[in-house]
Amino acid sequence: MTGKAANQSEGGIGIIGCGHLGRSLAEALIDSGYPKEMLRVSYGGSSSTLEKIKKAGLLENISDNYEICKSSAVIFIAVRPQSVECLRGLSFSGSALVVSCMAGISRASLKEMLGIDVFRMMPSSPDTIDKRLGIAAIYPRDDALQEILSLMGLRVYELLDEELMHVFTVGVCLPAALLVAEKMGLDLSQCVHDFGRKYPDFEEICSWARGVRPSFYSDEARDEYIRRTSTKGGITEAMIDSLNSGCTFLRAIERGVSRSKEIASKRGPALHLRS
Template sequence: MVLKSNDLLANETIGIIGAGFLGRTLAETFIEHGFPKEKLMISYGGKPSTFESIKKAGLIGNITDNKVICQKSTIIFIAIKPQSLKELKDLPFTNNSLVVSCMAGISLASMEGALGINVFRIMTSGPDTIKRKKGIVAVYPQNDTLINILSFLSLKVHELQDEESIHVFTVGVCLPAALLIANKKGLNIENSIEIIGNEYSDFREIYNWAKDVLPVFDSERSQMSYIEHMSTKGGITEAIVNSLNSGDTFLDSLRKGIAKSKEISTFARFASTGDDKNND
């Protein structure tokens, strides 16, 4: 898709705070979909490896600092680690910009309390799925402009009715790796999907997405490598995978994933006010 002058983003300037995998993917995806590169800004925390990744993506000319992003952007995506939230507190955010948090585990109350403005929260599937134009995203609270922007990026949007539903959605985007193990073990998947689906109506649709997004593997080794790549240490996919490998049912493993998401959210609230620095 190529933007026209009268299109949704024609008069917008986009800033992305954080140039980790997700931040870079968002930047590249906007440009690939026709957004003018000169109207996009991105910041990062100073890591040499992140700079090299920005360079590889052809975005060196788009690097700026967070203050400039806040002053000049009409749309801002925050894609940094929870521990770095405290570094944003003194920035000149205003309600004149549409501010979108991609930060895992940080509630709207925490974000709005820290920044002093209205914030919208999203949770995306992995950057690899976004690059393949098979990404999905949860949005809370509902905002038509934001939904249109995400749809413009070829993301399938799920509008959450309440913020707590983000935990179930997050488990949903972890399903691809879980399905590989569950199928191998011959577990009852359909019944588990139905039960969770009764609690979160979009879950079956996300399940169908997960089946569709799975790559074709040419060996057992490549399958295991995929699972390991998806399983971030201490993360939700890892919790589900470990549960399955310990002999739990598929339903119990999904429940443990939801519990892990809530645990991470609780930890993130404390980490966001701590002293550790962990920013790409």
């Protein structure tokens, strides 16, 4: 790493949460040339996660959350949003660059909980990061973070407003929804163009989503992919349900954005209730 990224990361990089996303970020850092001995990762204690950490060659990098907060200059929070409570009581350095990858939890909520300003990042799925086809949105802008992510092989979108995270989240959920829409024979180009007039990066993200979809040897394999990526109550499911009910692709996109906002509105107050 060079420039601002090197200066920021020379104190070490920590990843809190070494599930699928955390491991993908760790491996991308190492593949980019970042010194493995300067990387620390933590996990929640699951034996299956530990086995996957071993398989990834990260066993010697295991640390705990307190040590990561104490010793790391850059910290990625890669735990599931439902596990955010594991962060309560941690003491983050005021000089550390702390990046939350948790969907639906605002900077304001995190500041109230952690006492620091946190950058938000919405990455695409771990498998796209593993293939060096990943994209990520960040807010607010930060040159060092942008450089670190670019060196990891991610295409970075710097958002001007935190609310745009909802639109980007829909973007990274598009691969399965596109498959359903195309199976129905819907005209997508005009819908994507119309939505892109309000959100200029959306057409490019839609092209990315088409490009990262896996190839399928059968209709059954395609349908299984759609089922696997459509989490119950999630954004992909909301878009697919909208399509199955007869809505246009544009309306399905808008429903995905609305669902992202609904999820976020529930997660923020839940943090305050537990404080």
